[in-house]
Amino acid sequence: MMPTLREVQAAFAQSLLTGEPSGTLPYLVDDHEIAPADRMGVYRNTFVGTLVAALRITYPAIERLVGEKFFEGAATRFVRDHVPHAAHLNTYGGDFGDFLAGFAPAASLPYLPDVARLEWAVSSAANAPDALPLDPAALGSLSEADQGRIKFQPHPSVRIVHLAYDADRIRKAVIDKNEAEMAGLAPDATPFWLIAHRKDLDVVMRRLTDDEARFSQALMAGGQLDQILAPDGMEAQIALLGEHLATGRFAGYSLD
Secondary structure, three states, rough: OOOOOHHHHHHHHEEEEEEEOOOOOOHHHHOOOOHHHHHHHHHHHHHHHHHHHHHHHHHHHHHHHHHHHHHHHHHHHHHHHHOOOOOOOHHHHOOHHHHHHHHHHOOOOOOOHHHHHHHHHHHHHHHHOOOOOOOOHHHHHOOHHHHHEEEEEEEOOOOOEEOOOOOOHHHHHOOOOOOOHHHOOOOOOOOEEEEEEEOOEEEEEEOHHHHHHHHHHHHOOOOHHHHHHOOHHHHHHHHHHHHHHHOOOOEEEEOO
16 A cells, blocks of 8 residues: 555654664665665765764864764764754754763763853854844933833844853863863863854853843843843943943844
């Protein structure tokens, strides 16, 4: 009996991901010259190889930290359990850091997951949609009452992440191939916040204190300014708001 299109698609996906043969394979790839399983192997190798290559582009520091063979093995294992949900490869691999946190062979490198999470934030910021930064001069005509009602729209590239183990310093030393810096690093498990965004063609980052992170998250979530400013820390928050504006972390604003 001829399988339905849905059955053929399901069989193709199963064989592609698991390598297990399926009774519907002859309907998929049989041309009487190459065995169906061998032909599926070509598809499978291309599929896995393409995704591993995409992960390699997104996570260069991870590959340098663990080596090419270890990275390829980990990435291949990740691909088996994490099927792409979109054709755009720049959006693939966001869970790699969480995967590494549970990947037993990487247990001796506890900083690895946070370095991966940082690399994902950098990749996401680099590949985010374009948008013109908000010109701070556009706020000059607002009345004092309107200034309190303002809600900011974050630039599409802004990412705020919670990390540990000096992930930013480890990544920079690895990317810069700074052996002396790497040798002097003693990864610190103390957690910290970091904000990243694309400025011109580069992704720029800086650490945030807990208070700065809370205020920045509220701003990026569209909180109304007069409702998220804290009286006891207003001076520092106003200074940070000025930094966000000056560095292009906002793309627009609205008034409630």
